[in-house]
Amino acid sequence: MPVLKNISALYTCPPDGGQHDVGEIRNAAMVWADGQIIWSGPEPDLPKIYKGYLTYDARGRMVIPGLIDCHTHLAFGGWRADEFEMRSLGRSYLDIAKAGGGILSSVDATRQAAPEKLLEKCRVLISHIVKLGVTTIEAKTGYGLDLDTELSVLRVYRQLNNIGLIEIIPTYLGAHTIPPEYSKDRRKYMRTIINTVLPMVNIEGSARFIDVFVEDSAFTADEARRILMAGMEFGLRAKVHADQLSACGGAELAAEVGAVSADHLERVTDQGIQRLSKTGVVAVSLPLASFYLKQPPLPARKLIDSKVPVAVATDFNPGSAPSWHLPLAMTMACTMQSMSPAEVLKGATAYAARAISVDDTLGSLQPGMQADFAIIDAPDVNHWLYHFRPNACVATYKKGRALHDVSETEAVYPWY
Ligand SMILES: [Zn+2]
Incomplete structure (x- = not known):
């Protein structure tokens, strides 16, 4: 003892x-x-x-x-340093995506990566992350999009859990964007998610949450509702990438379906905040993404004043937030989001645990x-x-x- x-x-x-x-x-x-x-x-x-x-x-x-990073995209092939240069020179995230970069270039690299390479890459990243005091991370899929790669990434997360360094809470994010092979038939891709991938994720029992990127460049709120409801029927809890680049009704949708969290919220409206305040949905702030995309952060003070719990996470991914440094995100939450250090600490511990439904033990x-x-x-x-x-x-x-x-x-x- x-x-x-x-x-x-x-x-x-x-x-x-x-x-x-x-x-x-x-x-x-x-x-x-x-x-x-x-x-x-x-x-x-x-x-x-x-x-x-x-x-x-x-x-x-x-x-x-132990710190909890409640929003990461941990497993991906390749990096996107060349895009960082373009964005530094003023090109927008959406412009780069339209030119074939962005998420789709990571999809390509992830589909080509051997699972054992992805596993080893994640293992090394985690060996660094754990030294920062981080003991649990949520990790999303979403760079495979096809059945095989999505399942393979979820298996990588399970193997990482078995290694036992850090606890990984897995999320299925097949609705990250429309994959190129479905670019002319987005309804067909949604049917694939609902009728093919979700049943297999369920059989393997490999995800706890379902997440959707609600955005002009990704999925509408109506499309997201269908996907989230389908995932919830398989026992997954809902999360939403909401109102990051535009106010698309993401916060309202998260409140409507009883999502465990609404993440990003840089462009959330007053109405969206009002809806969140009545539901217990955790607002997950991602200051590193705001910083890298040169965007204003989410209105943390308005959310806190409306009794919405605000978590702080990294959004670690190869495009908009290529850093897993949670304490750096925490300092940024103080300076950019006008949160006190104590409020930020709560956001990276107890409220982060709530954002991934592990607050009964972590x-x-x-x-x-x-x-x-x-x-x-x-x-x-x-x-x-x-x-x-x-x-x-x-x-x-x-x-x-x-x-x-x-x-x-x-x-x-x-x-x-
Ligand atoms: Zn994200």
């Missing part, structure tokens, strides 16, 4: 409470056993029964729940929750997100076991 002491600030991030309620405990200690949190609180209150157990020293650093360090946590080399959350550095995380624990731990060997940062 290990005990972690000398924690400058412990953030329990309770699943309930408001956006700013991160359960900060100064001068704290924490106890875990069998992969679960047993006790967390002020160190002077540590019950005597835990005092003889194996003790770790946080050396005055802060402790947070995203919080209250007793009974899974012992996923990170030791961050900063005295508190304000210092951490204010002074960005490549990696302030010195230890990542999953189910009470170290995935990465340099807390003893690395010097404590000069916070004086």
Whole structure:
């Protein structure tokens, strides 16, 4: 039964409470056993029964729940650095897509990639991601689009879960865009999703969520409704890529079908926010995508003021957000979305867990929750997100076991 002491600030991030309620405990200690949190609180209150157990020293650093990246497109073939150059010189994301680049170029590369290559690529990416304190990620398909490649990507996610470094929550995003072979018959592609791919995804039991990209360049709200309803009949919960490049009714649709999250929302209307506020749908903000596409971010303050929980994720993908750095996205959420560091922390832990329906066990360090946590080399959350550095995380624990731990060997940062 290990005990972690000398924690400058412990953030329990309770699943309930408001956006700013991160359960900060100064001068704290924490106890875990069998992969679960047993006790967390002020160190002077540590019950005597835990005092003889194996003790770790946080050396005055802060402790947070393991970070949850609740929106990634982890598995893809190739990269798109050439498009980055074009966008840097002023060409728009939609222009590049119309010229054959964008998502379709990743579809091409992903279909050509051998599954074992994709697996190895993801495994290496995850070995970096985990060192940032990230213990769970949602990962979407959507760069295969055909039956074989979509199923193959979902199998890659299952194999990654079996490796056991990080927990992967898989989402089927066949409705990412219309594949080139269906460009003249989009209805036929929708029938393929509904009648061919979804039944196989169901048989393999390989996805938990169904997602649709609602956008002028992808699917209308009516088309998305049909696809989401079909997925829900197979027991998948709905997610929506909503109102990213234009207000297409994505937020309204997410509210209507009871989606677990509405992601992006850069162009959400006041009506969309109003609909979300009555439903408990989590708004997932993706500041890296706004940054890379030089777009205004989502109106986080309006959403928070309307009691919509706001999560923060990376949107890691080879086009619009080619970075898996969740703490960087968190600092950007402070500067670009006018959220406080505490609000952002809640958004990358408890609310991120809610956005992928794992908040009964993950995203919080209250007793009974899974012992996923990170030791961050900063005295508190304000210092951490204010002074960005490549990696302030010195230890990542999953189910009470170290995935990465340099807390003893690395010097404590000069916070004086
Ligand atoms: Zn996305």
